[in-house]
Amino acid sequence: MHESEHFDVVIVGAGISGAIVAEQLGAAGKKVLVLEAGTGTQDRYFNEGDKAGYHAYLERYYRSYVKIPNAPYPNNPNAPQPLVTDIEKIPAGQVIANHGYFVQTGPNPFSSTYTRSEGGTTLHWLGTCLRMLPEDFHIREKFGRGLDWPISYEDLQPWYEKAEHGIGVSGDAGLQSYDAIDNHSVHIPFSKDYNYPMEQIPQSYLDVHMAKHLRDVDVSIENQQYPVQVIATPQARNGMPRGNYRPVGAVGYPGIGQRCAGNSSCVPICPIQAKYNALKTLHQAQALGNVSVRLQSVVYDLEVNPDNGRISRVLYKQYESTESAQVEKKAVSADIVVLAAHAAENAKILLAANVANSSDQVGRNLMDHPVLLTWGLMPEAIGAFRGPGSTSGIPSLRGGAFRSQQAAFRIEIGNWGWSWPKDAPVSTLEQYVDANSFSGKAYKEHVAEMYPRMFRLGFLVEQLPSANNRVSISEDYKDRIGNYRPVISYHIDDYTKAGMKQAKAVSDTIFNHLNVSDYTQYSESAPGYVEYEGHGYEYQGAGHLVGTHIMGDDPKHSVVNREQRSWDHPNLYLVGCGNMPTISTSNPTLTMAALCYWAADNILQDLAA
Amino acid sequence: MCPVEPIASEDLLHRLRQQLQRAVELEFSTLPPYLTALYSIKEGSNQYATSVIRSIAIEEMFHMTNAANVLIAIGGKPSTTHKGFVPRYPVNLPDGEVWFKAELRPFSRSALEVFREIEMPAELVPEKGDITIGDFYGQIENTINSLVELMGDDLFQIGDPEHQVDSKYFYGAEGVVEKVRDKDSAMFALNSIIAQGEGAPNSAWNPSIHFPDNEATGIESGDAQLFQQAEELAHYYRFDELYRGRHYQHGDTPQSGPTGPSIDVDYHNVYPIIVNPCPKQYPKATPLYGFDHDFNVIFSQLLDTLQLAFNGEPQRLVTAVDTMFSLKYKAQQMMRIAIPNDSQGRHAAPTWQYLKPEHR
Numbered sequence: 011m012h013e014s015e016h017f018d019v020v021i022v023g024a025g026i027s028g029a030i031v032a033e034q035l036g037a038a039g040k041k042v043l044v045l046e047a048g049t050g051t052q053d054r055y056f057n058e059g060d061k062a063g064y065h066a067y068l069e070r071y072y073r074s075y076v077k078i079p080n081a082p083y084p085n086n087p088n089a090p091q092p093l094v095t096d097i098e099k100i101p102a103g104q105v106i107a108n109h110g111y112f113v114q115t116g117p118n119p120f121s122s123t124y125t126r127s128e129g130g131t132t133l134h135w136l137g138t139c140l141r142m143l144p145e146d147f148h149i150r151e152k153f154g155r156g157l158d159w160p161i162s163y164e165d166l167q168p169w170y171e172k173a174e175h176g177i178g179v180s181g182d183a184g185l186q187s188y189d190a191i192d193n194h195s196v197h198i199p200f201s202k203d204y205n206y207p208m209e210q211i212p213q214s215y216l217d218v219h220m221a222k223h224l225r226d227v228d229v230s231i232e233n234q235q236y237p238v239q240v241i242a243t244p245q246a247r248n249g250m251p252r253g254n255y256r257p258v259g260a261v262g263y264p265g266i267g268q269r270c271a272g273n274s275s276c277v278p279i280c281p282i283q284a285k286y287n288a289l290k291t292l293h294q295a296q297a298l299g300n301v302s303v304r305l306q307s308v309v310y311d312l313e314v315n316p317d318n319g320r321i322s323r324v325l326y327k328q329y330e331s332t333e334s335a336q337v338e339k340k341a342v343s344a345d346i347v348v349l350a351a352h353a354a355e356n357a358k359i360l361l362a363a364n365v366a367n368s369s370d371q372v373g374r375n376l377m378d379h380p381v382l383l384t385w386g387l388m389p390e391a392i393g394a395f396r397g398p399g400s401t402s403g404i405p406s407l408r409g410g411a412f413r414s415q416q417a418a419f420r421i422e423i424g425n426w427g428w429s430w431p432k433d434a435p436v437s438t439l440e441q442y443v444d445a446n447s448f449s450g451k452a453y454k455e456h457v458a459e460m461y462p463r464m465f466r467l468g469f470l471v472e473q474l475p476s477a478n479n480r481v482s483i484s485e486d487y488k489d490r491i492g493n494y495r496p497v498i499s500y501h502i503d504d505y506t507k508a509g510m511k512q513a514k515a516v517s518d519t520i521f522n523h524l525n526v527s528d529y530t531q532y533s534e535s536a537p538g539y540v541e542y543e544g545h546g547y548e549y550q551g552a553g554h555l556v557g558t559h560i561m562g563d564d565p566k567h568s569v570v571n572r573e574q575r576s577w578d579h580p581n582l583y584l585v586g587c588g589n590m591p592t593i594s595t596s597n598p599t600l601t602m603a604a605l606c607y608w609a610a611d612n613i614l615q616d617l618a619a
Numbered sequence: 620m621c622p623v624e625p626i627a628s629e630d631l632l633h634r635l636r637q638q639l640q641r642a643v644e645l646e647f648s649t650l651p652p653y654l655t656a657l658y659s660i661k662e663g664s665n666q667y668a669t670s671v672i673r674s675i676a677i678e679e680m681f682h683m684t685n686a687a688n689v690l691i692a693i694g695g696k697p698s699t700t701h702k703g704f705v706p707r708y709p710v711n712l713p714d715g716e717v718w719f720k721a722e723l724r725p726f727s728r729s730a731l732e733v734f735r736e737i738e739m740p741a742e743l744v745p746e747k748g749d750i751t752i753g754d755f756y757g758q759i760e761n762t763i764n765s766l767v768e769l770m771g772d773d774l775f776q777i778g779d780p781e782h783q784v785d786s787k788y789f790y791g792a793e794g795v796v797e798k799v800r801d802k803d804s805a806m807f808a809l810n811s812i813i814a815q816g817e818g819a820p821n822s823a824w825n826p827s828i829h830f831p832d833n834e835a836t837g838i839e840s841g842d843a844q845l846f847q848q849a850e851e852l853a854h855y856y857r858f859d860e861l862y863r864g865r866h867y868q869h870g871d872t873p874q875s876g877p878t879g880p881s882i883d884v885d886y887h888n889v890y891p892i893i894v895n896p897c898p899k900q901y902p903k904a905t906p907l908y909g910f911d912h913d914f915n916v917i918f919s920q921l922l923d924t925l926q927l928a929f930n931g932e933p934q935r936l937v938t939a940v941d942t943m944f945s946l947k948y949k950a951q952q953m954m955r956i957a958i959p960n961d962s963q964g965r966h967a968a969p970t971w972q973y974l975k976p977e978h979r
Contacts, residue, residue, distance in 0.1 A: 056666050065666070209787070212937065250787040250937075257790065265674045265793060271940060 017043045018617060020324050020344035022309045022359065024050065025130020026288040026599065027586040027606045028350035030176065032303075033295035034610035040617065042301040043342060044292075045326055047089035047308040047351070050128025053293055055262030063262060064283070067133070071279050077436060079134040079553065082279045083127050086332045087490040089308055092123040094551065097537045113487045113497040119537045120500040121551030122378045124352050128305060131352070131553065132287040132599070134278040136399050137246040139179045139600040140420070141170050141186070141198055143409050146594035153414040155505065156474040157375075157591040160563045160572040163198070169604035171204060174244075177286045177603055178258060180208035181244030188405060192237045195409035207255035210242050211270060214425045215393040216465070217242070217402035220524065224404075227523050229516050232412040238520060239406040240423070246286035246599075247276075247398060261289045274426065276399045285398075306330070307340070310493050312347065312363040312582075320581045321347045321365070327491055335490045346581045346613055350606075353588035354496045357481040357558040360569075362494055366559070366576040366584070371569050373482050375475035375557040377593040380502055380538070380549030382419075382469040382510050383431045384517040386526040391462035394427035395435070400468075401425060407516065408595040417472040417509025420595040421516070427464030430550070431530075434464065465526060469513035470552055472595050473506050481558055502549065507542035514547065554598050559588040574609040581616075585609045628769045632693065635762045639690035642759065643697050643929075644713045645752065646683035646812075648706050649737055650676060651971040652721050652730070655892070658950040659725040659968070664888030668726065668861050674793060675854050678815050681794040684784050685808040687929045692799040694777030697929035699922045705973050708895045712737065714755035718745065723968065725892045731862040738816050738855035743873060753813045760809060763802065772801040784928065788936045816854045890954040892968035893961075900958075900970075907956065907967050914949040914969040916979045917942060 019035050021028045024046035032042050054063030071082035078094050085091065096110025097119050106114045114120060124131040144163035149156045174181075183205045188196045213221075221240035228235045248257035248269045260267040260283035267282035276285050283290070295301040311325040324347055327337035349356045357373040360366050404421035412418070428434040432441075438457060442448040448456055473479075479501065483494040521528050532539060532548035539548050562568025565577035574589055576582040585606050587598045653676040660669055687697040698704065706713070709720035721737060724730035741751045766774050780798055789796035794815065799805045851857070852867060860866055860877050861884055868879030893900065901908040921942045928935040953967045 069663075251790055252787070256795075263670060265670065265677070268790065269940070271944065 014323055014341040014343045015043075017041050017342065017344045019346045019348060019613065020045065020342050021348040021350050022324065023047070023130065023349070023351035023355070024128045024288070024292055024303050025350065025352060026132045026177070026291065027602060028348070029288040029291035029295060030603055030606040031348055031350060031585060031610045031613070032301045033291050034607060035613060036295045036298045036301035038614050040300060043344070044301065044303040045307040045309055045324070046128050046303060046305050047355075048086055048127040048305070049084070049332060050303070050305045051289070052128070052303070053262050055260050064260070064289070067279055068281055071275070075436070077278060079278045080123060080125055083125050083133060084332070086126065088306070088329045088332055088335065088337070089126045090489050090495070091126040094121065094123055097121050097551070099535070099537045107487060111489070111495055113484070113495055115497060115499045116501070118501050118540065120376070120378065120498045121538055121549065122553045122555055123551065124354070124553065124555065128292065128303065129287050129289040135553070135599060136277050137285045138400070138597040139174065139181070139244045139246050140405075140596035142594055142596050142601055143196055143198060145195055145409050146592065146596070149413060149592055149594070155413065157560070157562070159591050160561055166601070166604050166608070167199070167201065169608045170600065171201065172607045173600055173603035175207050175255070176607065177246050177291070178208065178248060179206050179244050179246050179600070180211045180249035181206040182210045182242065185210070185241055186244055188241065191239050191241070191406045193406050193410060195411070196405060205252060206244060208249040208251050208257060211245050211247055211249050211398065211401055213242050214397045214401045216425060217423060219392055220423060221402070223524050224520065227519065229519055231407070231410065231512060232415055234411060236410060237406045238404055238516065240402050241405055242402050243400060245398065245401070248284045258290050259283065261293045270398060272397050274396060274398070308491065308493060309351065309359055310362060312359065312365050314365055314579065319579050321579055327493070329491065337491050345617060346583060348583045348585055348613070350585045353555040353558045353586055354481050356584055356586060356588050358483055358494050358496055360559065361483045366569055366578050366582060368578050369566055369569055371560060371567065373558050374477045374480045375560050375591070376479045376481055376498070376500065377473045377475060377556040379470035379552035379554045379593060380473060380506060380510070381552050382471060382513045382547055382549055383466055384469070384514065384521070384528070384530040385428050385431045385464070385466035386521055386528045386530065387460065388463045388465045389525045392465060394425070394462055394464040395429070397425050399424065399426055415508065416512055417506045418595050419469045419471045419509055419513050422468040422470060424466045424468060427461060428466055430468065431466055435461065467517055467520065469510070469517070470595060470597070471506055471509040471513060471549070473593055474503065475557055475560065475592060476503065502540050504542065507540060507547070510540070510547045510549070511542055511545065552597070554587070554593065556587040556590045556593045556598050559584045560591040561589045562591060573612040574605060575612065583609055583613060628766060631762060631766050631769070635693060635759070635766060636690060636695040638759045638762060639686050639693070639695060640697065641713055642686035642756070643683055643690065643699070644704060645755065646679050646686060647699070647704070648710070648712055648721060649679045651705070651708065652723055652733065653679065654950070655723040655968060656726040656730045658947060659890045659892050659954055661888045661890065662951070665726065665885055667882055668884055671857050671861060672726070675857065677793040678854070681789060681796065682812040682815070684789055684796050685812055688783045688796065688799045689805050689808055691778045691783050691929065692775040692780070692805065699925040699929065700973065704922070705971055707897070714752060715750050716752070718749045723895050723971070726889045727886055728862060731858055734858040735855060735862060738853070738858060740855055752816055756809050756813050760806065763805060767802050775799055775801050775805055779931070782931045782933070784933045784936065788933060814853065890966045891964065892954050893958065893965045896968045896970050898970050898972060901967070907953070907958065910949065910953045910956070910967065911970055914946070914953065915972045915974050917945045917949055918969070918971060919974045919979060921946060922973055
């Protein structure tokens with residue numbers, strides 16, 4: 011057998027986690043190879059001949075009729091990706107295996123997706139960069155629910171700071187400490203004199219309107235009063251820099267994207283890359299000369315040296331073209347192997363290779379934020395469909411004593427009217443012209459009357475880790491080049507449903523105070539329809555796949571230790587949202603990024619030893 | 620007490636304020652020609668040309684802001700809304716360059732010819748002695764030197780520094796605005812204008828000698844040296860590349876012209892807009908009259924915003940971004956429309972008029 015190529019570190023996956031670890035290690039002089047399953051644009055903004063640039067994504071987005079999160083990013087049968095249009099109701103006892111990439115066994119459908127291309131899901135994320143609350147790290151100890159992390163907020167705090175500067179977050183630390191909220195549970199300590207690298211993105215007209223009208227509004231949960239307080243959301247979106255920080259523009263076209271220009275298409279694609287995506291970090295990583303990214307290389311197995319338990323080789327299938335299933339099998343070796351392929355894909359690879367799973371926890375504890383949407387019409391125009399998708403939220407119910415009984419949630423204030431619940435404005439023509447026979451002047455007047463008043467909230471409800479919510483694999487379900495498809499079992503428990511019920515009650519209070527006419531409707535036929543205490547609710551996926559290889563203090567009940575190293579294999583690191591034992595109420599990317607900076611530091615120490 | 624000095628410095632200061640106001644006008648006057656050409660390109664086509672003209676237009680805004688900051692530092696009040704601030708094209712640029720006229724044209728070879736003239740370095744002008752933008756700033760620097768001899772750095776502390784535009788409003792790949800505090804920062808601001816337009820000043824440079832890699836040659840913009848940003852050519856040479864359809868490469872000189880890879884320029888994917896449009900071309904009560912009026916209202920709001928931003932309210936620049944988008948969309952909307960019954964099949968284009976509030 012011929013020798014395989016050897017690197018200091020091989021990283022599987024060129025999304026944000028892989029990019030951060032690669033950049034950190036490359037900057038320290040380590041030779042790093044990143045294997046990416048999907049296709050990519052490398053450093054091109056414009057297309058160059060037949061080589062697609064970022065612009066090809068834009069063209070695809072403009073042309074697509076259904077503008078779902080993955081609309082700009084081509085579907086690739088050699089590295090398939092889930093689509094929100096795949097999701098359907100799962101009849102009891104059945105398996106949905108013929109509709110998209112996921113195989114779903116239910117009972118509830120798993121509604122979230124991700125992107126398998128260079129840059130990963132940051133290509134279509136919204137950019138929300140919230141820190142977790144200190145109490146989120148200890149919900150078992152404090153509330154008797156879920157799991158505790160092996161680390162505390164204080165441990166992660168310096169890495170949050172590093173992440174906020176590394177990916178470029180706009181915000182105001184004074185506000186994000188939530189000190190102004192009359193609910194001690196949500197307060198987040200920030201270092202003295204610390205601030206985000208860029209000033210807060212301006213709040214939308216809607217945000218300001220809501221903040222004004224909800225100033226004195228309280229809600230009662232489990233016999234305690236909590237404020238309903240609007241606070242600007244920190245975002246990985248370029249704004250005005252503080253001090254010497256310089257915002258990073260588009261990869262391959264750095265003159266654009268230096269600041270958010272309100273194109274209002276953050277999801278699925280920021281045309282100028284003012285919103286962070288991992289292509290930026292990958293570009294920085296490769297510019298230093300120690301990091302190379304190999305596209306169209308799908309890792310399918312890990313070889314273990316039986317003498318010492320070390321991962322000896324990483325096996326991958328490389329394909330020339332997405333048009334053909336023809337692959338060449340290759341292998342590389344490295345002192346340290348890092349899986350950064352995404353929570354679902356990491357689990358798949360580990361299960362396929364049968365490694366790192368002495369705890370039997372690989373693939374388990376899959377979580378998301380089931381999102382309850384509520385929508386209505388404001389009494390007057392509030393400037394819907396302008397600016398970034400969301401610029402503020404209501405974080406005051408993210409924590410509190412009620413978490414012993416019901417899920418907490420964060421409320422996202424949507425700036426794009428009914429785009430999420432009703433697919434506005436794309437559906438407008440269909441809905442009003444075709445279905446309601448509006449035409450001409452009447453149609454224009456109707457749109458002009460309705461659209462500027464459209465308003466919606468999104469409640470990101472906490473979900474607890476559960477062994478039965480899992481990604482598994484089966485010989486029966488493979489993709490075109492013979493790799494496993496994720497088999498997903500998922501259910502929404504009563505703790506989360508109680509949170510949904512509470513969320514709807516809070517929504518009613520908010521709508522009342524703002525004189526919003528409620529148009530919210532949950533349909534029994536919708537995939538995400540659930541019932542609780544006689545009422546129906548409907549959840550959407552948030553795209554926050556968390557917890558398939560959780561970290562812990564005990565090798566019997568967790569997959570990685572607090573260093574994010576596999577308990578079973580001394581040279582295997584797992585990174586990404588899969589490491590998070592609980593999801594709580596913050597969008598997980600910032601926490602994942604912070605953990606990645608920390609993991610890179612641990613890897614450097616291992617390499618030095 | 621010495622009566623001579625204060626009078627001399629008052630006169631000089633007055634002269635310098637006039638010169639810097641003229642500089643603001645000069646930089647601004649390049650924008651309607653550049654933006655007209657930029658907006659005339661059909662969206663999605665001419666990607667490289669679009670990125671070049673856009674980048675240069677942004678650098679002109681950077682130059683205008685630099686000139687305004689120096690003017691604010693010496694106690695002047697930049698004006699962007701007085702009668703005559705916006706020239707009527709075709710026009711000689713306000714710095715006294717009488718050897719060509721700036722024009723509003725669709726993206727074309729003839730437009731690029733004018734753009735090259737606007738940005739031409741002194742070494743390349745047709746007649747020795749023809750004034751260039753670089754010469755004009757040289758005169759300003761002379762006045763500054765004379766005044767600094769009289770007043771020292773106090774010259775730059777007359778105005779309220781809070782009224783200057785801070786780097787947080789202007790940063791990134793097209794330069795970084797820094798507040799002016801002393802002679803060095805004032806000269807830095809003015810030199811970066813010359814460097815980006817005509818090429819990095821380098822007195823030792825001999826234009827006929829080839830240059831090795833990574834050595835300053837005079838055709839770079841100075842962005843690498845001044846702002847630690849990606850190296851790029853000065854405006855003149857970037858327009859020359861488009862004009863000739865070919866990139867400069869290492870080894871090229873201004874005399875050799877560009878000999879690098881070819882550039883895809885497609886003059887057909889451009890709206891054939893009217894050259895130097897004026898308001899009387901659009902009869903009252905016609906839709907085009909309305910579009911042009913709408914454009915001018917937005918344009919006027921933009922100038923009002925600049926007036927306020929340069930006179931104590933720099934935070935106004937935040938909303939100016941939005942106004943620029945409105946301006947672009949309105950211009951593109953007009954340019955898609957063929958002028959009714961025009962024998963040459965020309966399309967409409969905005970007239971760039973400042974309207975007083977009562978006329979909006």
